[in-house]
Amino acid sequence: FGDKILVNGTVDAVFRPTTSRVRFRLLNAANARTFTFAFDDNRTFSQVATDGGLMEKPLERKSLILAPSERAEIVVEFNASEPCTLISLPLPAGSQFATRGMMARMHSGNDERFDLLRIEPAASLQSSPELPTVLAKIPWLNPSDAAVTRKLTLSMAMGMGMMGRRGSSGGNFFINGQAMDMEVVNYRIKKDTVEIWEITNDSMMMHPFHIHHSQFQILDRNGKPPQADEHGLKDTVKIGPGETVRFIMRFENYADPDTAYMYHCHILEHEDNGMMGQFTVE
Structure with a gap:
């Protein structure tokens, strides 16, 4: 595990939204680290897509675990001049994805908390449309x-x-x-x-x-x-x-x-x- 987190190739990245809702495409491009995405103010966001495209309906959540190669799209609501930070939390206690046995001592990087992206909304935000209740129709295989x-x-x-x-x-x-x-x-x-x-x-x-x-x-x-x-x-x-x-x-x-x-x-x-x-x- 490295000791620097890059967001789109940038250390200590900052994003300044100009709209009240922003759709983020999250890609875990780390070679080994699992990220537990959340916000430092514990705000709720909507997951709208998985690796391959839109989900059938938005999913409200406060955190999202992505392993290397996994992707997700989320929609986040912001208020003017109210900053927050996208963070990564330690894996939840007792997580089914936690390393076990003697390997746990060698693989503790997923137990760290760190900042990913500082978000500083503009003083005035353009209003965004509401999320639709139905996003896509997935042809499920039998x-x-x-x-x-x-x-x-x-x-x-x-x-x-x-x-x-x-x-x-x-x-x-x-x-x-x-x-x-x-x-x-x-x-x-x-x-x-x-x-x-x-x-x-x-x-x-x-x-x-x-x-x-x-x-x-x-x-x-x-x-x-x-x-x-x-x-x-x-x-x-x-x-x-x-x-x-x-x-x-x-x-x-x-x-x-x-x-x-x-x-x-x-x-x-x-x-x-x-x-x-x-x-x-x-």
Whole structure:
């Protein structure tokens, strides 16, 4: 974890809104840090989009957790000449995404609070329209249309094994016991096929699982419906220690049997050390 936070490449960033409502596109571009976005005055804001686009309706909230690669759009209301600060809070106590066991002592960066963006509204603000109650109509996929369910288990070497245990093709981070091999295409998927992917985290750390090519819809987390902020189009999903998440996805467009897409943990040190695979759409 670094000791400087950049917002659009700027240290100690300041934003001066001129309208009463502002729509922010939040992207966690950190290599490993998870942000818990909130405001220093505990104000409420509206989440209106997930990774892949608008949600069906606004979701009122006071905080929002985004792991590396996750995106969200929020609408925030401001009053003239009343400043506030967008901050990141420590992960909530007992969070399902917190690192466990001995790894927790090595991975404490998500327990910090820090300022992200100072917001200084103008002395006079242009009035913004009200948020609509319906934002989009999402064509939800039917699990009964899935041609196959693929099961993937994320794991990592622990303790001294981090320096020694390696998968069949090298690396210390694995998917189904295998580290990334550039010469191996793990799955060949027929174009326009609907599939369910079931991802289990068999490690002590949260892994933000990311898939290239298209967007998916989360079916359930540990057998329960997805959290409200995940109810939309996604391409990255947080999977906490011991959790299992199922999502459904249609593999359409951009088919090429010779050019593979990737799926991987989006903590860069994890993907670079083996927690990655690849597939083609044919």
